[in-house]
Amino acid sequence: CLSMRFVNRMGLLLLLVLACAMMTGCFRPNIIKMEAQVPQMKTMECSKIIQDALGRIDGIVSADPDIANHTMTIRFDSRKINIKNVEFLIAGLGFDVNNEAGKPEAKAALPVDCR
Numbered sequence: 390c391l392s393m394r395f396v397n398r399m400g401l402l403l404l405l406v407l408a409c410a411m412m413t414g415c416f417r418p419n420i421i422k423m424e425a426q427v428p429q430m431k432t433m434e435c436s437k438i439i440q441d442a443l444g445r446i447d448g449i450v451s452a453d454p455d456i457a458n459h460t461m462t463i464r465f466d467s468r469k470i471n472i473k474n475v476e477f478l479i480a481g482l483g484f485d486v487n488n489e490a491g492k493p494e495a496k497a498a499l500p501v502d503c504r
Contacts, residue, residue, distance in 0.1 A: 418466040420450055425461045425479060425486050429496075430454060435484070435503035436461065442482055446470060 430436050436454035439461060443452045448469030453462045463475055479486040483495030484503070496504055 419468050420464055421467045421472070422462065422464050423472055423475065425463055425476065426459065427461055427479065427484050427486050428459050429484050429491070429499075429503050430456065430459050430461065432456065432502050434500055438482060438499070438503065439479055439484065442478060443475070446478065449475075 427435075427439065430439065433454075433456065436456060440452045440454065443449045443463065448466040450464040450466065451462075452464075454460075455462070461479075465475060476486050476489045480489040480491050481495060483491040483493075483497070483499045485491045
């Protein structure tokens with residue numbers, strides 16, 4: 390009877406350990422790379438505005454500008470944020486991004502070279 394309780398407890402402990410191990414696998418970051426077309430990003434000042442805003446968002450890993458091609462390569466954890474969230478944030482700053490138009494009131498507040 391005593392050994393049966395011990396076996397049951399060990400089985401329960403093993404089950405709990407396996408459950409915990411499986412749950413932690415669900416929380417691994419899933420890093421996605423996207424390229425955002427930002428036609429108004431013509432200077433480092435414009436790219437810095439976007440990078441600073443993205444840098445404050447949980448889930449953004451990096452944001453690397455290519456001024457010559459007016460693009461920003463963004464890496465993010467898709468378990469925390471998605472492509473539409475990133476585009477919405479950039480558009481909210483006043484920049485046109487991919488097929489999303491920038492907010493007019495925010496665009497008017499951008500430096501002249503970024504409009």
